[in-house]
Amino acid sequence: MTYRDLNTPLRTIMTPGPVEVDPRVLRAMSTPILGQFDPAFTAIMNEVMEMLRAVFQTKNKWAFPIDGTSRSGIEALLCSVIEPGDKVLIPIFGRFGYLLTEICERYGAEVHTLECKWGTVFEQSVIIDEIKRVSPKITALVHGETSTGCMQPLDQIGPACRELDCLFIVDAVATTGGAPVKVDEWCIDGVIAGTQKCLSVPSGMAPITFNERVEKVINDRKKVERGISTVEDRLKEQQLNHTFIKSNYFDLSMLQDYWGPRRLNHHTEATSMLYALREGLRIVLEEGLEERFNRHSYHELALIAGIEAMGLELYGNRDCKLPMVTCVTVPTGVDPESVRSMLLHEFGVEIASSFGPLHGKIWRIGSMGYSCRKENILFVLSALEAVLIRHRANVNTGRALQAALDVYQENL
Numbered sequence: 001m002t003y004r005d006l007n008t009p010l011r012t013i014m015t016p017g018p019v020e021v022d023p024r025v026l027r028a029m030s031t032p033i034l035g036q037f038d039p040a041f042t043a044i045m046n047e048v049m050e051m052l053r054a055v056f057q058t059k060n061k062w063a064f065p066i067d068g069t070s071r072s073g074i075e076a077l078l079c080s081v082i083e084p085g086d087k088v089l090i091p092i093f094g095r096f097g098y099l100l101t102e103i104c105e106r107y108g109a110e111v112h113t114l115e116c117k118w119g120t121v122f123e124q125s126v127i128i129d130e131i132k133r134v135s136p137k138i139t140a141l142v143h144g145e146t147s148t149g150c151m152q153p154l155d156q157i158g159p160a161c162r163e164l165d166c167l168f169i170v171d172a173v174a175t176t177g178g179a180p181v182k183v184d185e186w187c188i189d190g191v192i193a194g195t196q197k198c199l200s201v202p203s204g205m206a207p208i209t210f211n212e213r214v215e216k217v218i219n220d221r222k223k224v225e226r227g228i229s230t231v232e233d234r235l236k237e238q239q240l241n242h243t244f245i246k247s248n249y250f251d252l253s254m255l256q257d258y259w260g261p262r263r264l265n266h267h268t269e270a271t272s273m274l275y276a277l278r279e280g281l282r283i284v285l286e287e288g289l290e291e292r293f294n295r296h297s298y299h300e301l302a303l304i305a306g307i308e309a310m311g312l313e314l315y316g317n318r319d320c321k322l323p324m325v326t327c328v329t330v331p332t333g334v335d336p337e338s339v340r341s342m343l344l345h346e347f348g349v350e351i352a353s354s355f356g357p358l359h360g361k362i363w364r365i366g367s368m369g370y371s372c373r374k375e376n377i378l379f380v381l382s383a384l385e386a387v388l389i390r391h392r393a394n395v396n397t398g399r400a401l402q403a404a405l406d407v408y409q410e411n412l
């Protein structure tokens with residue numbers, strides 16, 4: 001049996017991930033393999049840690065990727081701090097809030113949830129009052145909820161958690177690299193980023209950072225794998241009065257020893273993905289964080305102007321709109337999947353649907369990282385207009401591109 005050469009179509013990817021990747025990142029991925037303890041490789045590991053601190057705007061000692069998609073980072077942080085019976089508070093405003101509950105429950109936490117209407121976010125005081133009422137060990141929260149296109153403000157919740165002696169863990173998978181995630185200033189104890197979103201690296205890694213408050217909890221549960229531990233390691237383990245972390249793969253106490261000076265073997269680091277992440281982070285820092293955040297907001301403006309000029313309605317509260325995801329209400333009488341399929345097959349443009357109660361109700365247009373470019377915004381608007389006309393939707397023809405171009409010309 002013979003298979004033809006891999007020949008993937010070229011797409012314009014306007015979804016909330018995975019998104020297009022800068023050719024520089026793809027080139028970095030074809031760099032030769034190095035052994036995991038080769039000084040040439042451990043130097044790359046250290047550089048990635050340094051660049052991650054800059055992107056997370058933190059002085060934390062620990063910032064490294066977990067090998068696995070973004071949810072692996074979420075699971076690693078949560079399972080390393082949760083002991084069975086621990087109280088965790090999870091305010092939910094979309095699908096990914098439920099993912100947090102799912103993971104916490106599996107590790108035996110006593111989960112308390114708080115919900116608000118999808119398409120909105122919480123008043124920070126509401127969450128803070130609930131922290132006071134429940135006194136959880138951990139509050140876990142999504143920053144950018146890609147399922148609803150909303151962004152939760154965090155700046156007051158972090159300081160309140162610190163004051164109330166609660167750990168604050170944040171899923172910033174969608175926002176990191178596209179909007180400010182001020183880890184130290186907002187007093188976030190543990191944060192997870194995603195590679196295939198605004199960092200514009202393929203999926204397969206989850207950069208995380210955590211501070212000494214999290215480290216203290218982890219070190220109280222520290223374990224070294226039997227086959228590589230020393231007598232001292234085992235003696236220390238006997239003196240701990242906390243349970244070991246339930247996962248081997250996601251045990252941050254062991255991962256610290258792999259990413260730290262001890263270089264104790266854990267898994268084999270994902271060589272080519274680390275090259276990709278390094279190049280992706282280098283591109284982010286070359287562009288500059290502020291410039292990159294401004295670029296995401298700038299193209300968002302043009303996209304919104306185009307969508308509204310077409311006569312379509314945005315979904316969700318504008319005051320808390322996630323800059324890199326624009327949700328559009330599907331016009332009545334239009335088959336949402338037929339539109340998406342025509343966009344893909346006639347134009348090579350991909351946009352997303354949503355999950356659960358929003359499935360079939362909205363489209364989600366992502367403008368993340370390398371995909372967040374003028375030509376992509378103009379192309380998705382023109383393609384959407386053409387496809388909607390083909391679906392006999394009631395749109396204002398010829399207006400969308402002009403409105404977007406107006407935004408671009410006004411803000412040169």
Ligand SMILES: *Cc1c(COP(=O)(O)O)cnc(C)c1O
Nearest residue numbers: 069070071096144146171173174
């Ligand atoms: C994409 C996303 C995830 C899950 O990411 P995977 O890489 O698919 O595991 C989690 N949280 C948020 C907010 C996301 O946008």
